[in-house]
Amino acid sequence: MTRSEAAPRSGRRLTIGRLALAILLLGLIGGGVWYATHRSAGSNPGSSGEPGSSRKTGGFGGGPGGMDRPQPVSALEVQQRDVRILVNAIGTATPRSLVTVRSRVDGELLKLHFKEGQMVREGQLLAEIDPRSFKAQVAQVKGQLMRDQAQLENARLDLKRYQDLLSQDSIAKQQVDTQAALVRQLEGTVQTDQGQLDNAQLQLQYTRITAPISGRIGLRQVDPGNQVKASDANGLTSIAQLDPMTVLFTVSEAQLPNVVSRFQDGKPMDVEAWDREFRNPLAQGKLVTIDNQIDPATGTLKLRAEFPNKNTALFPNQFVNIRLVLGVQPQALVVNNGAILRGSKGNFVYKVQANNTVSMVPVKLGYVEGDYTAVEGELKPGDQVVSDGTDKLKDGAKVEVIKPGAATPSAGNKQKRGKGHKPEQ
Structure with missing residues (x-):
């Protein structure tokens, strides 16, 4: 046999060997899978499809293996009491009252007599403005008034003498009338001077700024030493009653x-x-x-x-x-707000029956006050309605009423394990 004829035969033997090895590996893998599957089924007979096998399921509401276990809920009594509208x-x-304290005259702010945020009384001194120019104005007007009063007094004396001479027919009546007019003119001047004096004294009083009302004073807007004006929008401060x-x-x-x-x-x-x-x-x-x-x-x-x-x-x-x-x-039936549920046919509550089952009771809502709502329905004072744990309830479901603060049955079972037990894996 030549070398060229032996080469194809060697290649065919190598291919057949590889194919046999692959078939052997697939067989081993398939056997392992079969073994694992049947072993798992044998260890858990409830999961197999064989007759007589069963699988327990948990939950609330009815059925084998825990489906009849009552659902723990919280309940509150229906009350009868007055409900405010x-x-x-x-x-x-x-x-x-809220008042902005402003200066009524222009001048330099000398002192502030209050602390920010304090309570002040009506009429209490709050600030002082430099009064010197206003005192000078008062003195000036007062002097002018005294001068005009003296002129008026002299004119009145002349008028009296002229009237005496007129009675003796020793003077013309026109001169008496002129003197009487002069007296009236000087009376007007004196009255004007008096008004100017009152105004000057008032401006002097405005240099002492007092509280217009009683209340709490706010933050100051101007510091002493600044020039203040009556037209300042912010004023000195504010007072709130x-x-x-x-x-x-x-x-x-x-x-x-x-x-x-x-x-x-x-x-x-x-x-x-x-x-x-x-x-x-x-x-x-x-x-x-x-x-x-x-x-x-x-x-x-x-x-x-x-x-x-x-x-x-x-x-x-x-x-x-x-x-x-x-x-x-007056005397309305009220239930806790948490007990009221909304359904397709309206509002309802779950009423706890004597046999520890619940029934759906339609209610009509009324006025709400705090945590309670006035209702109308087939309820009476003392009835218990479910206030917590309504998520999985249905009409006729069995329940176990848990008092506030008490542990649920599942929590109680966990507590029985004790502190030294580890949780089950």
Whole structure:
């Protein structure tokens, strides 16, 4: 056999060997897969499709292997009590009076007699302006008045002498009339001088700036040594009257008939002011006035309430939540807000029956006060309604009412393991 004939035969043997090796490997892989599959099925008979095998499943509501386990829920009693008819709104605290303290004369600011933020009384001295030029003006006008008064007195004496001579027919009547006119002229001059003196004294008083109202004083806008003018826009400082404090708020025009009718009847309307988060009450007051028109841009009406503010809980321009009390619904059935659910056919609650099952009870919602809502439906005081744990409930489901703070059954099982046990893998 030649070398050229032996080469093809060697290549064919090599190919057949490789093919046999590949078939052997595929067989080994297939056997391993079969073995692993049947071993897993044998160790977990519940997962096989053989007759008689079963697989337990957990959950609430009914069925084999834990499906009958009651669902833990929290429940609260239906109560019967008076419910206030409230209108919620947002408002801004505004001082009853807010005054900008300005100088009424021009001059140099000499002294400030207040501390920023302190409470001041009406008429209390706040600042002084250099009074020297105003004192000089008073002295000048006063001298002019004295001079004109002396001239008037002399003219009156001459008039009396002229009248005596006229009675003796020793002087012409025209001279008497002229003297009488001079007296009246000098009387006018003296009266003008008196007015100028009063004005000069008033300007001198304006150099002592006093508080126009009682309240809390703000930050100073001018330091001593500066020239101040009556035309200064910012003034020296401001004073806000904080007690009582008012709050300006708005309500929807849909509430207008109830609000206006009660206000016009003269019935006092309580108003509560709450903080931004609606958690802490700040003050309680009364509605004092209603605006005379509705804002067409927002469809709201402005109202103003007044609050005692001795503890300064309300501050100017503070944002507050408002509750306006329109009246009271007596002895209404109320449930916790968390118990009210929304369905395709309306609102309902889950009522806990005597056999520890729940039933859906349709309700009609009424007024809301805090965490409770007035309802109408087939409920009575003392009934328990589910307030927490309604996610997986259905009509007729079994429940276990858990008191607040108690552990759920699953949590209790975990606690029985003790501190030394490790969680199961």
